[in-house]
Amino acid sequence: MFSAVLDNRRFRSWSGQILLLGGFAALLLWLVNNTVTNLDARGIRVGFDFLWRPANFPISESVLPYNPSDNFLWAYVTGVGNTLAISVLAIFLSTALGLLVGLARRSKHPLTSGVAGVFVTTMRNMPLIVHLLFWYALATTALPAPREAYNPLPGVFLSLRGFYIPALELDALAWAMLCLVIVVTWGAWRLRHHLFGSGRWHERHPVLALLGLTAAVALGAALLLRPGAVVSFPEIRGFNFTGGLRLSPEFAALMLGLVIYTSAFIGEIIRGGIDAVAIGQWEAGRAIGLSERHTLTKIIIPQALRIIIPPMTSQYLSTVKNTTLALAVGYPELGLVVGTVINQTGQAIESMALLLGIFLSISIAVSLFMNWYNAHVALVEAR
């Protein structure tokens, strides 16, 4: 009778799973219990109430406004903001560069494909940290001191302290107007057939007509409402430049390193995807009289995308995680901020848990988006 129960397939599969789950829960419980006991024995306080204390430490640059008198929670948010900003920018730029590299690798011109091949081989085979340190060393040794800054155009300065350009400073009203102009232009473009009728000159030159219309509306509104817009020029005052828009050497080194390194991988993914589309598809495109460019964009790329997306998802996830190497060049992404918080508060376990949670959320969001996009471009077969 006992052997009958053991031989039951349902029983075996269920009991196996229950045992596994129970074992896992026990392990987790043991870990948590252990941690709490050990922390208690060593007199380490645990809890998240430190998040509401003032941080008191500086963050050298941030996308979100940050002041050392803000609390630790906001310091985390600032770190997350920086991490997201560099991740998104790095992914966007390396995809653009990677596409060029991938296409260049396929070029029939030996020089183009040769250069792209050398680029991929060298960049892909150097560790990312070496890229970052190289660019940072270059940015901080090859450029002149702020007083002897290169000044190629009025208001543009390049020095050890970064790259400065004039900035347009808009007030809230000006921002609102700018957004409105963009929305109106986009709407008008979509509805151009209804707006302008057909056969007239602005039907033949819709871009000109649109620009004229927008300019007239914007000028009229500007004269009526007088929004605040000031151009701020960088100028050297005391030790450093003030005013203008600044690209720090840390940010520049990080971006260059990340984008060049990642684009070498992305280039190969794209080339591989395109090469995987059967040669017959190219021949079919030519046979129906499409140009090379149209064959590529209308026939080959939509099919190649299906092959490209899954490895691309992994690449994007790596890029997000690779941003943590920024601390080597002093860019304050989340990892650097968390390190500082641990040192200021001693709350290592809570901080590491937050770091893990945040990176897991970002990575899951990226992969969910990519999965959705993958389903979107997937071949819809007849049912």
Added chain:
Amino acid sequence: MMNWKLGIAALATALSATAATAGPTLDKVKERGRIVCGASQGTVGFGSPDDKGYWTGLDVETCRAVAVAIFGDKDKVEFVPLSGQQRIPALQTGEIDILPRTLTWTLQRDANGINFTTPTYYEFTGFMVSKASGVTKVEEMTGASVCVQTGSTTEVVVNDVSTKLNLQLNPVVFDNVAATRQAFFSGRCDALITDAAALASVRATQSDNPDDYVIFPATKYMDALTPAVRHGDDNWMDIVNWSIQALLNAELYGITQANIDEMMTSDDPRVKRFLGVEPGNGKALGLGDEFAYNIVKQLGNYGEIFDRNLGAGSALKIERGPNRLFSDGGLMFPMAFQ
């Protein structure tokens, strides 16, 4: 780069069932045959390996003093180089026994799992700037970029000074010592901030021409650099405390490495108790009665250690200043050895 090490430290806390709390540290150390100390990643004068790989420096010798107290041998020590960020978790998780690593005594650190012993060095946090900039005091630093190393109290000092004097300092924060210093010397920052003695060390050993740089205090407040131990082992804390006290007391009594054997015949009851001629002190700590004798015999007194690592006998030539004994007008105060 350093964060995964911290992660491992945190994980180690989670995994080590009772390893670190099993019995007093002294038993563990005796069983192991050596003590393990946290050390800097190379701050000449406080802790760095010399050209033969032998660790020297004030912090290092403090640690050696404890080794002498326990084993009678200054070389029964292992040094683990740690970054500013790693050092406290390393102590908390039991990776090291003592943390003498230019560690400033602060309330938050003290309250959070570590105990401070006896200060071994008092000093200002300082700024180093190039002489060419013409700056000689903090008030003239408006708008300056400052290279800061994360994991130190200086991050907070930069912010405090900047806010108080409305200087609008631009901090550039790095994770490791070498990158911070390299960025300063390459001109990425106008100033480098850290403990004044560490600045003197950096200037003497890493600049092309030390005379091109000036150092001045960042605040009027002074820090006490103090070796720390873990919570929960009072006997171990006593041993570290009184090993440091032995160095200070020896200087007060005029006992040096050279004259210690003559001092054994001294009539002064305090000296007799100190050297273990009159027994009882060592036993009370669980050590041999001759532990203080051994420390001074092998390492010298505090003044000798200071002189050889930081003062006139070293490349740094730092003044004793507040680190003189109270009897010479300084802050160093030896407690009664009885």
